[in-house]
Amino acid sequence: MPELPDVEAMRRYLLGRGLVGRKFTGAVLDWPKAVKGSSLEDLVLGILHKHVQDVARRAKFLMLRLDDGQSLVFHMRMTGSLLLERSATPRHPMTRNFFPLDDDWYLLFVDPRKLGTVQLVADEALLVGNLGPEPLDESFTPEVLMQRLERRKAPVKALLCDQNVIAGIGNIYADEILFSATVHPLTPGGTLTPKQGELMHAATVEILTQAIDKLEDLVSKGGPPTESAEGLGTLKVPRKANAACTKCGEPIQRIIVRSRGTYFCPKCQT
């Protein structure tokens, strides 16, 4: 499931494949429910003959900035991904919507579970204005993290997944961060010590950066950045109850936090 590293790798993949400068020549919306915020017609007419000026990311949103100031904003949700292919290349079977570009290229929105969204916005801030800090931004410090968790009673696991607390982290990397920082997922956010804040901050930066590097390596070898976090082989927490903890060998525990499966080591994380 795409989290910050996956979306960032997707951004770099699209840049590397030369999306910037290309022009939309149409839209084939086989799954129209993915379109949010406007009518299908407004989206199609809105992007027609517009050039992509930049590919940006904020949290898990991927935005294609067009030459008229509007942005075509994708959210991958659970299973979405974008591919840039020659029109002659057989389309991925799970392609839900696709966008013909000039020079016979296609931008494919692949999404097996049909939960992803796309919308054309004049003002990105309406979508991303309330999001928490970008964890890989220089301005993200242990102090900023602690301040975001201050006085919060919710489990730190839930807060890490809350896009308005900190942007871009999802279920899997939240578990990884807490494991690395040896913090129990049910710890109320406001009770974390400065030391724990530092550990979590360092773990966040390291884990996200490492995942991006790994994905970018895959992309540089020619593949699209669609490898799942599990498939990357960088995860330290087995996502299976009773599997052996990679640090101490004790059985990994599975609990549900805010209806999300949460894996942690009861011995290492306190």
Next chain:
DNA sequence: CCACCGTCCTGGCTGC
């Protein structure tokens, strides 16, 4: 501020 619920979806896994 917090908890919980329903909604969206179907590939792939579990269990009989």
Next chain:
DNA sequence: TGCAGCCAGGACGGTG
């Protein structure tokens, strides 16, 4: 082995 059934969960909106 085959097949039915159900789980996975990010964001959002609503309720209490």
